[in-house]
Amino acid sequence: MSVENTPLTLDSIRRVPKVLLHDHLDGGLRPGTVIELADAIGYDALPTHDVGELGRWFRDAADSGSLESYLETFAHTCGVMQTEEALVRVAAECAEDLAADGVVYAEVRYAPELFAERGLSLDAVVEAVQAGFAEGERRAAEQGKIIRMGTLLCAMRQHARALEIAEVAVRHRDAGVVGFDIAGPEAGFPPTRNLDAFEYLRTNNAHFTIHAGEAFGLASIWEAIQYCGAERLGHGVRIVDDLKANLDGTHQLGRLAAYVRDRRIPLEICPSSNIQTGAARSIADHPIGLLAKLRFRVTVNTDNRLMSGCTMSSEFAALAEAFGYGWADLQWFTINAMKSAFLDFDQRLDLINNVIKPGYAALV
Ligand SMILES: O=c1[nH]cnc2c1ncn2[C@H]1C[C@H](O)[C@@H](CO)O1
Numbered sequence: 001m002s003v004e005n006t007p008l009t010l011d012s013i014r015r016v017p018k019v020l021l022h023d024h025l026d027g028g029l030r031p032g033t034v035i036e037l038a039d040a041i042g043y044d045a046l047p048t049h050d051v052g053e054l055g056r057w058f059r060d061a062a063d064s065g066s067l068e069s070y071l072e073t074f075a076h077t078c079g080v081m082q083t084e085e086a087l088v089r090v091a092a093e094c095a096e097d098l099a100a101d102g103v104v105y106a107e108v109r110y111a112p113e114l115f116a117e118r119g120l121s122l123d124a125v126v127e128a129v130q131a132g133f134a135e136g137e138r139r140a141a142e143q144g145k146i147i148r149m150g151t152l153l154c155a156m157r158q159h160a161r162a163l164e165i166a167e168v169a170v171r172h173r174d175a176g177v178v179g180f181d182i183a184g185p186e187a188g189f190p191p192t193r194n195l196d197a198f199e200y201l202r203t204n205n206a207h208f209t210i211h212a213g214e215a216f217g218l219a220s221i222w223e224a225i226q227y228c229g230a231e232r233l234g235h236g237v238r239i240v241d242d243l244k245a246n247l248d249g250t251h252q253l254g255r256l257a258a259y260v261r262d263r264r265i266p267l268e269i270c271p272s273s274n275i276q277t278g279a280a281r282s283i284a285d286h287p288i289g290l291l292a293k294l295r296f297r298v299t300v301n302t303d304n305r306l307m308s309g310c311t312m313s314s315e316f317a318a319l320a321e322a323f324g325y326g327w328a329d330l331q332w333f334t335i336n337a338m339k340s341a342f343l344d345f346d347q348r349l350d351l352i353n354n355v356i357k358p359g360y361a362a363l364v
């Protein structure tokens, strides 16, 4: 049956190849794993030890309407990710879960400094996570699911350790760390606080994205691109503030929005997360519909699968329902993401031509 004739359901969406550029390792644990690791590590602050209740707790607590309170839930996931064994397990399960959902290439990010509270060095953290990703790739392949994992290291905006983390990222670039990001609370912590880190990365020909235009508006996006040199925008959804609706239904782009669109700067859009933090009211109201229609380089992402109770496939399914997207649209988002990945060009091309296009051309 050709893909055009296949109805778009959560199940059929799971079977087409997908690419994920914005997913946090500490936002994607299985609830059961959080509980088992808490018991093993002696972490006694979990709100409940019931698997179903804990999953609901994360979703409800993250449904807070502000980025700051959304971020508080990460104390529990980071709390249990303080040993090498825990990091290997979480990373392996992350790769397995993404592969089971039909993700063929993922860039998963985390802040090493958050896993060093019980004495692990930053390098030991990175080595453990890389070992876990390799193990997850191997286990997925055994199940007939091929996934390629890339890693982004985040510095936390409020901690002012960005240069040190950027150095760690460059040190591990040949072991699968493909880029860098800054995350954490946006208001009050503009990306320009970390200019030394961005200069270091640029002079080392390293890739980076910046969380910008999520909890804060155009100024944050402008700084991220024009002062820091970000290649992609984490969220970037507030770029809609630079669009003006004309009476005839067309839109006029301000200079920053035009720059972002002209330069094909990828937007790592995370619809469910944006609703939880208050950056968008609902999926149907989400600016992704307009941004995609105006042909910005839009990609679709999960951000935090645990906190949003979502998967790549469920994000696609929700968007298809809200905006009437078909397979051609999902393929467009997927190829946009693959083009925007921090992976070598020849490998991106290989995945587009030999995995993504054939996968959409025919559902097996
Ligand atoms: O959407 C987000 N915006 C800013 N920071 C975020 C978001 N999602 C997760 N984080 C933070 C919390 C994690 O501990 C950290 C590194 O993954 O990144």
Ligand SMILES: [Zn+2]
Residues within 6 Å of the ligand: 022, 024, 183, 211, 234, 303
């Ligand atoms: Zn994020």
